[in-house]
Amino acid sequence: xxxxxxxxxxxxxxxxxxxxxxxxxxxxxxxxxxxxxxxxxxxxxxxxxxxxxxxxxxxxxxxxxxxxxxxxxxxxxxxxxxxxxxxxxxxxxxxxxxxxxxxxxxxxxxxxxxxxxxxxxxxxxxxxxxxxxxxxxxxxxxxxxxxxxxxxxxxxxxxxxxxxxxxxxxxxxxxxxxxxxxxxxxxxxxxxxxxxxxx
Numbered sequence: 001x002x003x004x005x006x007x008x009x010x011x012x013x014x015x016x017x018x019x020x021x022x023x024x025x026x027x028x029x030x031x032x033x034x035x036x037x038x039x040x041x042x043x044x045x046x047x048x049x050x051x052x053x054x055x056x057x058x059x060x061x062x063x064x065x066x067x068x069x070x071x072x073x074x075x076x077x078x079x080x081x082x083x084x085x086x087x088x089x090x091x092x093x094x095x096x097x098x099x100x101x102x103x104x105x106x107x108x109x110x111x112x113x114x115x116x117x118x119x120x121x122x123x124x125x126x127x128x129x130x131x132x133x134x135x136x137x138x139x140x141x142x143x144x145x146x147x148x149x150x151x152x153x154x155x156x157x158x159x160x161x162x163x164x165x166x167x168x169x170x171x172x173x174x175x176x177x178x179x180x181x182x183x184x185x186x187x188x189x190x191x192x193x194x195x196x197x198x199x
Contacts, residue, residue, distance in 0.1 A: 002154070003154075007083075007089065009152075010146060011093075013147070014149055015094065025144040025147040028140060028141060029110065029141065037137070044125055045125070048125065049124075052178065055177070056174060062173075063116055066170070067166050068109065068112075071108070071162060075107065078107075079104055081103065082103065083105070083151070084100040084150055085100060085103060093149040095148065095149035096147075099148070099150070106158055108142065108151045108156045108158070108160075110151075110159070111158075111163060112159040112160070114141040114163065115159070115163030115167065116162075116167045117163075118163075120166075121134055121167075124171065
């Protein structure tokens, strides 16, 4: 039942296309397109966190690795065919430039990665304009996968949920690690002061 609804919603959303949007969505979906955005985010974090940035960078790498690997793992467990490979949808899918990608679709790695970046960065930066912009960006990237005919809406929603969970979890890991290091440094400083105090 849900799978059929997902297919119907996919066909509806995928049907709104034009040569202009074919090109635009191909660009939006391209990983290299967003490298400047990632560099800007990293620069903002470097300015805000300064000496803590290199510790934060470890957690960013953890988040990116989890997002990428877990989405691929789930694909290989669920084994849901992409719309462009689904025999029952043959001739109905608007697939741009004949690019279909890997065989399986659930969850969308693009959605997982973009929502992971969005949630983790907005929790770290905490500016309203940035939060609104980065969530909109992640949603547009997710929609581009439906437009291009390579993912169902359910794949995108599943990927978005997974990405948000990873981003939130890694942020909390970083926050706890940071609080631990702050307490440890205070303790060591106090201990050093006491040891240097005259008797």
